[in-house]
Structure formats: structure tokens, C-alpha cells
Amino acid sequence: MIKRFFIQFFLGKRLYAALVAICLTFLVSYWFTALFTLGVILLYTLGFFFLLDTVFLFRQGNGLVANRLLPERFSNSDANQVLISLENKYRFAVKVTLIDEVPAQFQMRDFEIFDQLEAKEKKEVFYTLTPLERGEYIFGDLHVFVLSRIGLVKRRFSFQKGQMVKVYPSFIQMQQFDFLATNIRRFDYGFKKIRRIGHTMEFEQIKNYIPGDDIRSINWKATAKSADLMVNQFQDEKSQPIYSIIDMGRVMQMPFNGLSLLDYAINSCLAFSNVAIKKGDKAGVITFSHRMQKSMQASSRKSHLLGILEMLYGLDTDFLDTDFGLLYNWLKRKVSQRSMLLIFTNFEHQTALQRQLPYLKAIARQHLLVVVMFENTLLESLTEQVPDKISEVYKQTVAEKFMYDKRLMAKELNRHGIQTILTKPSELSINTINKYLELKARGLI
Structure with missing residues (x-):
């Protein structure tokens, strides 16, 4: 349980920014001693919100559920869509950062998708991949980093290791x-x-002449019998x-x-x-x-x-x-x-x-x-x-x-x-x- 906690536990950027601000406060208090008390108060306040944020994110075991939906196969040299479904089970809004371990063939080392989910909200996000080689493509873990509105602590959820999709010709x-x-005409x-040149000689039917038909195909015997221009129609x-x-x-x-x-x-x-x-x-x-x-x-x-x-x-x-x-x-x-x-x-x-x-x-x-x-x-x-x-x-x-x-x-x-x-x-x-x-x-x- 403790090991799982530390695997999922990460510090947010807002925490580092707050610590830098408190350190500067203590530094300036060397010349202005009144700021020392302010720095202590800020430090205890930061610690309180840090613990509060940690409890909010980790008190619920499955606070967020994500699922990567891959097509049956990818089309080579075309943009293929990868769908990710997200469900926020927390009772408060969260910010999420998606990091998908895309196959090594793409060499994408800076893949990130940022989004926000309201309380109990379900959402679908997607991105596209364009493969340039045929073969088997292996997806790694789907990582989702979750931050509350406090933003001092991040919790990482990981899903679906080792999905495979085959890349076929386009x-x-x-x-x-x-x-x-579909249309031979x-x-x-x-x-x-x-430019359609000529026609084949496989006869199909006799039909009424319409503008655009080849006049060389006029059937004069059928024309004489019907008193209308009739043409032979051929098919490929x-x-x-x-x-x-x-x-x-x-x-x-x-x-x-x-x-x-x-x-x-x-x-x-x-x-x-x-x-x-x-x-x-x-x-x-x-x-x-x-x-x-x-x-x-x-x-x-x-x-x-x-x-x-x-x-x-x-x-x-x-x-x-x-x-x-x-x-x-x-x-x-x-x-x-x-x-x-x-x-x-x-x-x-x-x-x-x-x-x-x-x-x-x-x-x-x-x-x-x-x-x-x-x-x-x-x-x-x-x-x-x-x-x-x-x-x-x-x-x-x-x-x-x-x-x-x-x-x-x-x-x-x-x-x-x-x-x-x-x-x-x-x-x-x-x-x-x-x-x-x-x-x-x-x-x-």
C-alpha cells in the first residue's frame, strides 16, 4: 500500500513556486526581521494545504478511470485516430495531463494532452498517429496525472500496458x-x-440516342423501325x-x-x-x-x-x-x-x-x-x-x-x-x- 502510494505520488509545479516564494521571504527577513514571522506562517499554511490536497487525491482508490480505444488496425501513411475515454469519479473538478506511451516507431518523446474534468464527468479525447511503416506497433502504459484545484500534489494513474495494433497497407x-x-460513364x-478513347466491342443493349453518345454506334436498322435515333451500347x-x-x-x-x-x-x-x-x-x-x-x-x-x-x-x-x-x-x-x-x-x-x-x-x-x-x-x-x-x-x-x-x-x-x-x-x-x-x-x- 505504501509502495503504491509513493509510485503514484508527485509534486505539482505550484508547490515548487510556493516554496521559492517562502525561501525568498526568509532571505529578505535577514534585513527586515518582521518578514520572518510572515515566512513561518506561510510555511505552516503551505504544509496544511499540502496535506489537505494529498488527502483529497488519495482517499479514493479509483478516483479516475481511463481507457485507450484502438482501431482494429492502422492504415499506413494515413492519419489514424486513437480515442481515450476518461471518467472523473472524484466529487470535485480536476485537471488532467495525459501521457501515452506511443509505439517506438513514432519517436515521440514529448507527448502530452491537457484537459479538465468536472466532478463525476465523463469525456472522450483523441489524437492522431500517422505510421510510415507496416508491422506491429506496441503501445505502452497510458499515464494520467491528476491535480485538484489546490494544485500542490499530483496523483498518477496508469492503465493498459502492452496494447498492440497492426499497421496494414493504406x-x-x-x-x-x-x-x-462505380460509374463507367x-x-x-x-x-x-x-480521355476515354473508343470502346470495347462487347454488346450490351440498344437504347435511345442522347446527346454525348458516340454517333458511330448508331444502329440504323433499329432507328428505321422506331423512327427515333437508336444506338448500340457496349460494356467493358x-x-x-x-x-x-x-x-x-x-x-x-x-x-x-x-x-x-x-x-x-x-x-x-x-x-x-x-x-x-x-x-x-x-x-x-x-x-x-x-x-x-x-x-x-x-x-x-x-x-x-x-x-x-x-x-x-x-x-x-x-x-x-x-x-x-x-x-x-x-x-x-x-x-x-x-x-x-x-x-x-x-x-x-x-x-x-x-x-x-x-x-x-x-x-x-x-x-x-x-x-x-x-x-x-x-x-x-x-x-x-x-x-x-x-x-x-x-x-x-x-x-x-x-x-x-x-x-x-x-x-x-x-x-x-x-x-x-x-x-x-x-x-x-x-x-x-x-x-x-x-x-x-x-x-x-
Whole structure:
């Protein structure tokens, strides 16, 4: 009991301030002796209120109850809310200071939340955490320091040691892009306009012509019979196998805004697979580096998305060199049906692309290949600065050369019939989904 008392017992700032004031009173009383009596009175008064405050806070065993409410899982690279419920069981108002031992991955050493509770009041407070890595995150103790209105003594309550939450690929981002799969006639998706080119040849129905329909689809026989313009309506072909292939080599280790290119690719893969499945296509995932790692067969079942989520959550890599020849041989043996292959990778210079180009061309002869590469936003910001020194001019020149090489690599891939996405990491998901919708509208898949 005594040990528990001393573990929970802390001194308030107001007590230290009062002691400093009394010490100054005694110091000044060396020259003004009348202040000595005042100092003694203040000291006894402080001691009385100190004991009174201690009794108020410690006479009730469970004066305050707190509970940390965590979601079932966190979404990587998104703001996740942590809710804390508080209940004041004292018969007087208290001030509280919350100190939550957040997981070590966040490196937050100054976490504090200040609030106030009236007598018998219940309240909920929340804060947000934005993880930048997948994996298990362990929360420590939730400490609540309580002060009465006297404010000389603090009592510490501790709750819920060792809570764990798993950080999954960004399912919040996946839900944000859900609407892209709902309406096949949308021209403006809110993020970036899509130019829908042509249509597929899978017939759906004959309907009345309305402004905006393709005049090439007019059915003249049906028009003659009904005396109204009638058009053939086509729908996108479905059940096409689509694979997201994630390069887990060292080129994907580069970080932007605290998140590696690999995690950007994983988040985009989840959002893209969700849209593909809702559009009726089969979505699958393949990962590789110096060896073939995990893979999941393409499927259009709704429950398949949960399997993709679990697979992406467990991805781990040593960021070694990538073997595209190994990927080509694996695809030749395992993926016999013509499919759309979306490869998330990165080439920083021409020689790196030239080494892998023969394998990419061989894959493109059998499948619809889309290569996703990343723009270096740090180089872009460097070129936008106004140089003050000759050395800064040199740096800008080198940065512009690297950016120009990236555009040349994209054109080189296009020249060999390989579709290319050159995008900023932050815009990866929307650009990937837009490319998929464009290719689907053109009837290429």
C-alpha cells in the first residue's frame, strides 16, 4: 500500500513556486526581521494545504478511470485516430495531463494532452498517429496525472500496458478511390480528367440516342423501325487477369516524405486491385527481387481483396538487386493467359533500363505490359530554386539532366510498345487507376 502510494505520488509545479516564494521571504527577513514571522506562517499554511490536497487525491482508490480505444488496425501513411475515454469519479473538478506511451516507431518523446474534468464527468479525447511503416506497433502504459484545484500534489494513474495494433497497407486510400469503379460513364473523376478513347466491342443493349453518345454506334436498322435515333451500347469486357508486380529490390528503398517507394507501390497496389475487382476483372499480385517471393493468383472474388491485404501486410525485403530475367521465366511458366501486367519499379539512369529492356520487351510480346516509374520530387524542387552560387547552378544542371533522362526512358519504353506511367510518388494511386481505366476504355484489355 505504501509502495503504491509513493509510485503514484508527485509534486505539482505550484508547490515548487510556493516554496521559492517562502525561501525568498526568509532571505529578505535577514534585513527586515518582521518578514520572518510572515515566512513561518506561510510555511505552516503551505504544509496544511499540502496535506489537505494529498488527502483529497488519495482517499479514493479509483478516483479516475481511463481507457485507450484502438482501431482494429492502422492504415499506413494515413492519419489514424486513437480515442481515450476518461471518467472523473472524484466529487470535485480536476485537471488532467495525459501521457501515452506511443509505439517506438513514432519517436515521440514529448507527448502530452491537457484537459479538465468536472466532478463525476465523463469525456472522450483523441489524437492522431500517422505510421510510415507496416508491422506491429506496441503501445505502452497510458499515464494520467491528476491535480485538484489546490494544485500542490499530483496523483498518477496508469492503465493498459502492452496494447498492440497492426499497421496494414493504406486501406483508407483504397476506400477513397472506391468511387472510380462505380460509374463507367464518368469523364471527370475529381482528381484528373480521363480521355476515354473508343470502346470495347462487347454488346450490351440498344437504347435511345442522347446527346454525348458516340454517333458511330448508331444502329440504323433499329432507328428505321422506331423512327427515333437508336444506338448500340457496349460494356467493358470483364474477367480479364490483371497482375500488380512489385519490384522489392534496392531501387524501391528510396524514401519520399518518410515513406519508401516500396510502400507507395504497396498502397497503390491495394487501391488498384480494389478498383479492378469491382470492375469485374481478376486481380493478382506478384513480388520479386533477386528471387521470386510471394504471389497470389488473379481472382475476381470479393473476399480475394482480404487475401491481397494480408499478403501485402507481410511483405519484407532486404532491398537487394532485382533479377528481371527471373521474373520473365516465372511469368512464362506460371501466367499462360494474356494478362495486363503492372510493374512497379524504378530506373534512375539509362544503363539500368538498357540492362532490363530485353526482358521487358520479351514480356510485352506475351502480355499488355505497363511499367510504373517514379519522378524524383526532390530534384524537381531543386530545379525550382533561384541559385545564389555557382555550385547551386551546377547542382540544378545535374538535377535537370536526371529529370530529362527519366522522360527519355519513358519514351524509350513507349517506342517498344510498352505502356509507361511516370508519376510523383504522392500521385501514384490515381495515375495508376487512371491508366487502367484508359486501357480498358480503349479495349486493350
